[in-house]
Amino acid sequence: MKALILLSSLGVIALLAEIFSFKKLLYPLVIIGLITTFIFNAFDWGTDRIYFNMMRYDDFAVAFSSVLIGVSFLWFIMADGFFKEESNMTDYFALVIFSLAGAVIMVSYSNMAMLFLGIEILSIPMYVLAGSKKDDVLSNEAGFKYLIMGAFASGFLLFGIALIYGATGSFDIVEIAQTVAAGAASSIFYAGLLLMLVGMAFKVSAAPFHFWAPDVYQGAPTPVTAYMATIVKTAAFAAFLRLFYTCFQGSAATWTSIVVVMAGLTMLAGNITAVLQTSAKRMLAYSSVAHAGYMLLGLVALNQYSQGSILMYTLAYSVGSITSFGVLGYVAKAKGGDAVDSFNGLAKTNPFLAFVMTVALLSLAGIPPTAGFFAKYYIFTAAFQAGHAWLVLVAILASLIGVYYYFRIIIAMYFKHSNLEVTIEVSANHKLLFVITVLLTIALGLMPDFVIGLL
């Protein structure tokens, strides 16, 4: 709860900065604020308090909030340019921080109403941010598409919540689970469950509800894309998991087969389409869809490993994504385009950036000893132990396809030559960021127990 209060206040402070004109101080203030929030959030560990029957700060909530706040800290370092150039920077700060507050609600709700509120608080700022390049057609398209699709998903979700309320008479996820366990589940309840499943699948961009993701990811400004790929995805998955793990575990027989098919489709669709892309940004967008597929494996596993493995996965994937989008931002700016070819010869001009990108891509591809490998490993093991051997086989094949397109960038960096050889200047705080992410990637690969052991 401390995290939520602090973040909301930070958002309000960001808004006040415009009025009281301390805009220049805002960036350091936000960074300090995030660090403070992270520390205070950690104090909630092990307390397991319930607030007004709406929010429950158990270890799950604290762990995922920590990931969200930590990753957004990295994101703020990465995206500093995003806040410098714009005249309405205070709005952007406020929007991002409020959406982060929404994300924290999404990982700590115990009531369906709070789930819905969290999703909306997270999403509405994102609609605005996706369209924040006002004179860019693609950015406008992204914002508009995201809004329409997001509204659809919210509609499904809300309809589902309403039906479930009708069937069980409660919004509380534990009470609903108890009512269902007592044998009171009606067909209306299952209809509601399926509608919620569709709504959540939209939010995590799982196939066949993933079509919006590539366009939105490509059109949005790169920092915003990075935010959507990391924070939004983490929050959506944590919410998805909390809902289905706590509330719908009793009715798993109805929905696991659907999610199994979804997971398989998502992994294959995401990975295969990613292979065909020429734009690195769009490729990373499809890869993000594919990663949603792997994470669904943790959901269908529905055993004691589910929560830990998804926590590990979201963390490893977020760190890899922040790095890769950060490097992509530099390369796209220097070469004037985000095609895979713009990475040509990067190892020659910027060995540091090339190395950082390689580590991030190896992690995303799941090559040991990086964090991504253990994340995949845990999630595959979780699914395997739950008896989904075939799905794991599909996942392994899909990761092989993944290796293909991640390595395209590595090969471009180290092997191909570019006509346009520019040495890219990397700012000092970005250098620091990249060093942190590389160390984090390797440290998580060597000591995954620390994260897994949390949940």
Added chain:
Amino acid sequence: MITLLLIFFPLVAAMLLLLVKGEQVKKIALGAAIVEFAISIGALFLFQKNADTQFELNYPWIRSMGINFHVGMDGISLLLVLLTTFLVPVIILTSFNKNHKNPSTFYLLILAMQFALVGVFVSLDGFLFYVFWELALIPIYFICLLWGGDDRARITFKFFVYTLAGSLLMLAGLIYLYQFTPNHTFDIAALYAAGQSLDAAHQGYVFWAMFMAFAIKMPVFPFHTWQPDTYTTAPTQGTMLLSGIMLKMGTYGVIRWLLPVAPLGVEHWAHFAIVLAVIGILYASTIAIAQKDFKRLIAYSSIAHVGLIAAGILAGNVQGVQGSMIQMLSHGVNVVGLFFIVDMLESRFNTRELHAMGGIRNVNPQFAVLFLIVLLGSVALPLTNGFVGEFLLLNGVYQYNAWIAAFAGISVILGAVYMLRSYQSIMLGETNAMTASFAPLTGSEKAVLVIICAAIIAFGVYPKPLLDIAEPSVIKLVEGFKLAIGK
């Protein structure tokens, strides 16, 4: 403690290379590799010649999954560690005449590779084994990608995907076994027990999952298609690492993991796999005869040799496994020698075409003698190291099935054909304008060839010390295998 030192010393040395610039890098890398060799010799002296696993260390690594940092060496591991620590300095020495761009990265990758290879050979935890196995792939991929020849991006990528696919299957197999361990652990003994508790059909699945990984790495026909291209395109040192040491990861994997973990699976499928291996021997030998490119010829000859090693191991008797141990060492030494000779020719003439050369013996008789010794080792002439291993291997296969052994035996003749033919066209005949300019051997070239020739003759004449190291472990392993299949 000595095991930890063996594993991590190359890694530390590799990191230190980053601090060094310029010409010094080679010497420091060589120095580090020699120190590592000295450490392994120390281990050899401390080693008790029995079947026990020695220098064992076991630390918890990832408790929640029952994964331990469990390492140790028995005779089988020790021999392969010795092979690695012996070959890496030789390989570094072979590069002394070359000036690779970014030398510090190049030698860093070689030493990082050594770290992973030693790790593979001493791991006693399934997961740790897998991690080292994959780790070995990354340095060699970059060595081939950054310093390789034409079309290297496509070829190394094929190599990477092939081996990665294999190792993912192995991981699937390991996880499958892990499910059956009583308290969920990857410890080698628990995995052995879990594998042996399965029925024959399920052991068959495990066999295929793991065999695919090993068969691709070796490579065994029909999983060999990445190999000739990769060996040919890789820089000489990369080829040496691949053929001299990395290939042994596959054969070692069969001995250490496949035989004990899925004995019934091996028994059921061995016939099929041995026939594949023998087809590979004949096929690769035939193609080798038709090669014009000397490096490619040796790449194919390597498929033939490793096919025989695989057949010998899968035969599942003491002679076969023991022969494979010896042949792994001999092949490692010989193939490094042969690829070095290719490199010497190529760096002098800028070509590897056999028909373009000839008559070098007249120009440099010293080189002719050294080349001949390496070549004779490779065709397994008695009193060279190749003979001992090949004899034991054929003996082992013969005990398994006389017909298969007869076909495998043809490889010896075919091997003699293509090797002697290439010697003939390079060294004998008329000296032409190009070969007349054959530059005298440099100091480092002489050193490499003399070391290799000395090893070839020494272990050909008196192989007993090597045989003794591995024998108790091999006997224990084979007896365990026979017990498990009920013979």
